[in-house]
Amino acid sequence: MINLKIDGKEVQIAPGATILDAAETVGIKIPTLCYLKKVSPTGACRVCAVEIAGADKTMTACNTLAIEGMDVTTQSEKLTKIRRQIVELLLVNHPLDCPVCDAGGECDLQDICYSQDVTRQPFEADDVNAATIDKWPLIQQVPNRCVMCEKCVKVCHELIGSSALFVNEKGDRAFIDKDLDKCEFCGNCVQVCPTGTMISKPFKFKARPWELRKTPSVCTLCPAQCQVDMQSKQGKIMRVTSEDGTTINDGNLCIGGFFAHDYLASDQRLTTPLVNKAPASWEDALALTADELAKAEGQAVAGLTSPRLTNEENYLFQKLFRVGLGSNNIDSEARFGALRAAKVLQEQLKLAGASNHLDRIGSADALLVFGTDPSSEVPAVDWQIQLAHRKNDAKLVFANLRKVKLANQSETFLQYKVGSEAYLAGALAKLIVDKGQANNDYLQQFVGNLDELNSTLAGIDLDAAIAATGVSKELLEEAADYLGSAASVAIVFGRDLTASTQAEAGVAALANLALVCGAMGGDKGGLFPIDEKGNMQGLLDAGTCPEFLPGLQPYAAATEKFATAWHAELPQGGLDAAGILAGIESGSIKALYLAGTNPLVDFPESARWRKALTKVNFLVVQDIMSNDLTALANVVLPGAATTEKRGSVTSLDNRVNNLRIAVDPAGEARPDLAIIADLFAQITGKPAPSDTVVRQEMFELGGVYSDVCQMLEQRPFCWKDAYAPANQSLTAAQPELKTAPAADLQLLIGKSRFQFGSSTTLSKATAELEAEGVIEISADDAAKLGLADGGRVTLTGPAGSATGPIKVSEQQPAGLLFAPYNYAKLNIQQVAATGSNSVTVKAAKA
Amino acid sequence: MTDYTQVLFKNRRPGETASLETYEKTGGYEGLRIALQKTPGEICAQVKYSGLRGRGGAGFPTGVKWSFFPADQPGEKYLVCNGDEMEPGTYKDRQLLLADPHQLIEGMVIAAYALQAPVGYIFLRYAYEDCSQVIERAIAEAEAAGYLGKDILGSGFSCELHLHRSAGRYILGEETALINGLEGRRPNPRSKPPFPAQRGLFGRPTNVNNIETLANVPHIMRNGNAWYQQLSAPESSPGTKLFGLSGHFNRTECFELPLGVTLREVVQEYGGGLRNGKRFKACLPGGASSPYMTAEHLDVAMDFNALEEIGSRLGTAGVTAFDEDTCMVAVTRNINRFFARESCGWCTPCRDGLQTISWLLDKIENGQGTEDDLTMLHDQVRNINGRSFCALAEGAMGPVEALLRLFEDEIKEHIRKGKCPFG
C-alpha cells in the first residue's frame, strides 16, 4: 500500500492508483473533464491540476500515479485560477449555443463553467467554425462544440473495439472523424460525449433532459440483458441510455439498446384485439380463444412460444397447455438452436446456460470463440472479449466460417468449412492432450469417464480433421497451444454452430474441449453458449418443450412432482415444432396458439409454415406487431412490450432481471401474463394467477432458481444458483465426426448485425443501415454471377427459394453466402431446411 | 576563424558524401571494433563518463539515459534515431548525414550493442529525400562490409536498421509521438510514465536519441573520454557541436565548433556579421523554441549550462539572427503561428492557448493592442507554461516569454503608437 496525503488527509491506496483514484477514496472531489473511469486516462483537458509539495509544476490528478509520501493539495487560489483559465480557453472557439444544443442541461462543459465560476471569456482566436458533419447515419458531429476529451475515441477503441473514430487534423483544427466502414452504430460515443458534439439524430430536438422520466430496466433484445434507463416523455420512449458502473455492461450499449427501441413506437403496433380481422373487445376475443382451444384440447391443440416473453409468461404458457388443455404439444424456436445445445450440455456437463458470469470472459487468459459472431449475436459478449484481449492481453482464438470483426483482431483465426465443427473442436482437444497441456486436476476431479475421453481423442485422425476443416496443422497447433497453456480459458459458442446440422456433435466436442481445458474450473473464464434472442435462457428454464418440465427437468422423471404440485394429470408424448407442422398439414392439429413468435419469418422452412398456417382451423396470435402472420389469425391478442410490463427475464449468464414499466401499453394492449392468466382461468375454472403467484411457483418448482430470487421484488436483479457440479459427475462424449459433402455454393443464415429478431426491422433507425435483408457474397462469387452491389440474386435451396439484393463483402470466403433471417421481405428461411442454418444453394441473377 | 578540431565534419567536402572507404580511412568503424571488445555495461559507463549530452534539444546526458534502459530484460527492445529535425532554423542533422553518414550507422550499432536492443529505426524528416538515399546506401555498404546485420565482425552480435520516412509533422519529433508514428498511429505524445525505456515502441523498451548524439558515440569509443572532454572548455558541455546559422547572417552555413564558444565568435567569425553591415539585435540560439539572446549576451558561452543561466537554451544550436531593423513582435508572432499550427490538438493549453497568444500578438503587431492585452499575454504565458501535456507548448512559450522579458519596450511602443514602429 502507498501512503500519501491529500489536502492534509492521510490516504492509503494500492500501487498503480492515480491521485484522482486516491482522492476519490476519501471523498475529495477534483474537477475533471476528459476523465472517464472506464477507459485509460487521457490527460488532455488539464482541468484536474493539483499541486504537489516539492514539484514546481502542477500535475494532472487523473494520470499522475500516487507515490509514497506525496503531499497533494487539490484546492488553492492558484489552482482555482488555473482551472478557470483552462475552461476559459476551452470556450475560445465554443459557440455557446446551449439553448439549441442537445446536451443543454446535461453538459459537463456547462457544469464545469458553473462550478469553477467561469463567467467571462476574455480571449479570442481564429474562428475555426468547422462545418457540422451530417453525412453519417444516426449520429451527427458538431465539431464546434467539441472539447477534444477523446472519450468517444477511447470508448470506440478500448471498449467496443471497432476503432472507427479517430482524431483528424491538428492544432485547433483537430476534430473527431470516423471511418464509417468500421462503425457499429452502438451509440456509445454519443453516450460518453460530455458536450453536444456527438449527437443521436433520432433523439435530436425530441426532449430536454429534465423533461425525461428515467426508468431503470434491462434491454431484452439480446441475452446479455444490459442495464438500461428507459427515458420517456408523454408516454413515449425518447431515448435509452445506460449508467456506468451499475452492471456488467458498465454503461455500454449496442445499436439494439441505444438506437433500435423506436420499433416499439412503430405504427404497426397492435392496439386492440381482433376477431376475424375486426376489432373486438377483450372479453369476446378471450372467450372465443378459450373456447376454441378447449374444444380442440389434447392432441389437437398446440402452442409455440417465444424467447421474447418473460419467465413468468412462458412458465404459465406451458402450464396452461399441460394443465388446462391436457396437451404437451408445445415448442418454440429454441428447438432450432439453443435447445439442441442445452440438451447436450445438460446431459454431459449438468449445465443449464453459461457456467460463469459474463465478466469472467473479460478476465480470462485465453478465449475460444467458436461458431458465433458475438459482435452481432450478443454485442456485450464482444465487449468482454475486447476487455480480455486489450486489458489482460488474453489470447483470442477465433473459429468462424466468415472473416468477421473478431477474426481480424484474433491471434489465431480458424476459418473452417461448413459441417466440420465437431472435427475442429475435437482436433483442438486432442492436440492439447497430446501436448500434455490438459488440465488433469480438473479432469480427475470432475470427469466420470476419463478413459472414454482419452480413447475418443486418441481416435481422432488429425489429417482427417485438417482435410475436413480446411484449417492448417500450424494454425491448429497454435490455437491448441494458446488454449492449453493459458491459466484460464473462456469458450463462447453460438448460433452458427447450434443451429447447424453439427449442433449436437459440435457442442459435444466443445464440451470435451472445455473439460480438457478445465474451462469451467476456475473463477475466470467458463463455458458460454450464446443465442441472440433476449430471454432464450428464461425460455429454456421454463420448460416450454415436450421433453422438459420447468428447470430443464426431464419430462418423464419430473412428471410426478409437477402433477402433484399442480393437482393435475400430465399429458404424455407431445409434438415438437416439426411434429406440430406435420400435424397441421395432416389435419390432426386443429388449433394453434402462437405467443410472440412468427414462424413465417423466424422458422426454417418458413414457406411451408405459411401454407400450413392458412390451413389450421383456429389460429390465435398474440403479438405486439401486425404483420403477415396476424393477417392469417382468427384471433389476434395485442401484447405489451417488455418496456410496458412487469416480469423477469434471465440473461445468458443466469442473471435474473426485473423488468420495470417505463410507458403504458400501446392502446388496449395487455401484459402477456395477464392474457395467458385470463385464458388459464377461463379454461381451468381456477382463478387467474397474479404475477407474484406465478413467480413464486416457478421459483419453487423450477429448481434452478435459487431462494435468493424470491427477493427479486426488492432488487433489480439476482443470480441463479452458481454452477457447482459434483465430483465425477461430468461425462465426456464421443461425438460423431462427419465430413460434409462438397458443394459449390453454400448459404449461411444468421442474424443481421443491425437487427434483433424480426421486430427491430420496424425501427426507422436500423432501417437507415439495412432496410432490406442483404445477401453478402464474396467478390469471386459475385463476379461469377455477373453481379455488383445492389444486384439481385435468387437463391434456391432444399426448401424453396428467395430473392434479394447482394453486397460484396470481404468477410465472405468464396463459395459461402450469408443472409440475415430477420427480414420478412427477403424471407431467407424459406430456403432453409429444418435443423440446418447452412444449406447448399443454387444462385441465379434475378 | 579558428582552426577547431573537426570531428563530425572531418570528412566534409563540398557537394560530396563520404564513402565507406573514406570513412574507414579516417578511423571509421574502429570505434565499433573497440566497443565489441567491451561489455555493454562498460560502454554505457564510458558514454556516461564522457559527459556526452543529447543533441536533440534537451541536452540530457546520454549515458545517464542509457543507464535507465533495461538492457538485461529479455524480449524485444528497440533503438530509435530521431531524425525528424523539424525545429525551425535547424538543419545540422541533415548536414551531418550528407557529409559523413557512416558515423550514424556506426553509432547506432554501438548503441544497439550497449543497450542490447538489436533492432533500430531511423526516423527521418519527411522532406529529407537526399538524406534518405544517403542512409540507404550507407546501410547497404555497412551490411556488405559486415558492420551491420548478422554476427557483426564475428562478435556474435547482430543488428538490423530500418529507415522510416516521417509523414511530416513537427510533433513527430517529440519522442513518444514519434513512437506512435512509427507504430502507424496518430502521433500524439504519450503520457510519461511509462517512459519509452519501460514501454516504448510496440510496448517494448525503447531508447530514442538524436542523429548527432549517436554520431558522437564512435568517436568517443575510438579516442576515449579524455580526448572527448578536451575538445571543449566547459566541463558541463564536452565535445563539439554543429551550429547551423540562419537568418540575417552574412554566412548562413553549418559549422562544427567546440561547445562554449562565445556568441560573439559565432556571430562575427562564423556568421561573418550581419547582412548589409547591420547591427546584431537578437537571435534564437537553438531553434524556434529557445528564448532569444540579445546583443547584451554576445559574450555568453554557447554551452548547455551557460545558456540556461541567462534564461535561454542551447536547444539544437540552430542560431537564427535578427538585425536591428527587425520587429521582434512580428518575429515572435510568426514563430507562434508555427507552433499553434503544429500543436497536435490534444491538450487545452496548447491547442487553444497558443491560438489566443497568436490573437494577442496579431493585435499588438497590427497596432490594435492595449495595455490589457499585454497583461493578458503575461498571464497566458504563465498559464500555458508547465500546464501542457507535452513539451511542445512549453517550447512555444520560449520566444514569447523572452519577448516579454527582453523587448517589453518594443511591445509598449506598438501599443503607444498604434502601429508597428518598424513600418
Ligand SMILES: Cc1cc2nc3c(=O)[nH]c(=O)nc-3n(C[C@H](O)[C@H](O)[C@H](O)COP(=O)(O)O)c2cc1C
Ligand atoms: C515538440 C518537440 C519536438 C522535438 N523535435 C525533435 C527533433 O526534431 N529532433 C530531435 O532529435 N529531437 C526532438 N525533440 C526532442 C526529443 O523528444 C528527444 O528528447 C530527443 O530525440 C532525445 O534525443 P537526445 O537525447 O539524443 O537529444 C523534440 C521534442 C519536442 C517536445
Ligand code: SF4
Ligand atoms: S457508434 Fe460506436 S462504433 Fe460507431 S463511432 Fe460511435 S462508438 Fe464507435
Ligand code: SF4
Ligand atoms: S466528440 Fe464529445 S466525446 Fe468526443 S472528443 Fe469531442 S467532446 Fe469529447
Ligand code: SF4
Ligand atoms: S441488445 Fe444486448 S448488447 Fe445490445 S444493448 Fe441490448 S442487451 Fe446490451
Ligand code: SF4
Ligand atoms: S502540448 Fe498538448 S496539444 Fe500541444 S503538442 Fe503537446 S500534447 Fe499536443
Ligand code: FES
Ligand atoms: S481530467 Fe485530468 S486532464 Fe482532463
